[in-house]
Amino acid sequence: MLFSAKEMILKRKSVRTFDGKGLSDDDLAFLEETIRNLSVPFSVQPQFRILNAKEYGLSSPVVVGEEWYLLGKIEKKAQWELSYGYALEYLCLAALSRKIGTVIIAGTLNRPVFEKAIDVKDHEIMPAVTPLGIPAEKRSLREILMRKGIHADDRIPYESMVGYEPDCVLTEADAALFREALEMARLAPSAVNRQPARAVINGNTVDFYEEKSLKENELGDIQKVDLGAAVCHFDLVMQENGASGRFEYDPEKAGNPFEREYIISWKKD
Ligand SMILES: Cc1cc2nc3c(=O)[nH]c(=O)nc-3n(C[C@H](O)[C@H](O)[C@H](O)COP(=O)(O)O)c2cc1C
Numbered sequence: 001m002l003f004s005a006k007e008m009i010l011k012r013k014s015v016r017t018f019d020g021k022g023l024s025d026d027d028l029a030f031l032e033e034t035i036r037n038l039s040v041p042f043s044v045q046p047q048f049r050i051l052n053a054k055e056y057g058l059s060s061p062v063v064v065g066e067e068w069y070l071l072g073k074i075e076k077k078a079q080w081e082l083s084y085g086y087a088l089e090y091l092c093l094a095a096l097s098r099k100i101g102t103v104i105i106a107g108t109l110n111r112p113v114f115e116k117a118i119d120v121k122d123h124e125i126m127p128a129v130t131p132l133g134i135p136a137e138k139r140s141l142r143e144i145l146m147r148k149g150i151h152a153d154d155r156i157p158y159e160s161m162v163g164y165e166p167d168c169v170l171t172e173a174d175a176a177l178f179r180e181a182l183e184m185a186r187l188a189p190s191a192v193n194r195q196p197a198r199a200v201i202n203g204n205t206v207d208f209y210e211e212k213s214l215k216e217n218e219l220g221d222i223q224k225v226d227l228g229a230a231v232c233h234f235d236l237v238m239q240e241n242g243a244s245g246r247f248e249y250d251p252e253k254a255g256n257p258f259e260r261e262y263i264i265s266w267k268k269d
Helices: 005-011 025-037 082-096 110-118 143-148 172-186 222-240
Strands: 047-052 067-075 130-132 162-164 197-202 205-211 246-249 260-268
Touching: 005 082, 005 162, 005 222, 025 047, 025 082, 047 082, 047 143, 067 082, 082 130, 082 222, 130 260, 143 260, 172 197, 172 222, 197 222, 222 246
Parallel strands: 162 197
Antiparallel strands: 047 067, 067 130, 197 205, 205 260, 246 260
């Protein structure tokens, strides 16, 4: 891997206040290269571009001092939310390995300008973007208040996020592996910090569910993008710990979509 996932996940916080100095050519080249090599473990693949904020008129009312944005789009095919959330979060962690700050933004942006800049077609969607820049030494007052308002530093207890199937048989080694990766999934960013990801451990498999708490809008269900970021953390930590496995969708687990919706499973080999 390009970077230590665990180190970056533990360090990561959303950044909305940048130093106004932009990015070095080396940093931009690193990010472009990372985008080129990106491949997510789902069938539909997003496309990303880094665009200059001034040149394209890109801005967000909650962000200051940014010169660059990472924009992406994806075809509206099965699991696009998961794929996009995974990819965008992976790029945010990679950026952090170069001390570049990010914040995933789905709501607080002038959407039509961004969509035009990346040329979103009818069969595509631009779920979220992030500014890219070096964090300022101090957060803006607006950012401080915003973080307080949504309790951005809080996370639900591990026990509220993770459960076990009643007859689950688990080796001690797998229990430890799953525990660490799920603790890291718990730290993932999420829209309005609602933390919709839930997990149920069953032997060598972890089933991920979405506990919905935000209304869907014309763009669909943004909390599924949150799930993408959470499973990205999980998967990267599993890889880093040398565990081999893969994502699998089990249609038999898909049930009532109104409360906890089944999203995906990760099966250890
Ligand atoms: C899919 C998604 C959409 C988000 N949309 C916004 C947004 O529109 N505006 C914003 O300021 N932050 C947005 N965020 C950032 C969250 O508010 C942030 O992740 C959360 O408060 C937790 O804080 P942390 O990332 O510093 O841990 C979004 C995050 C995700 C994952």
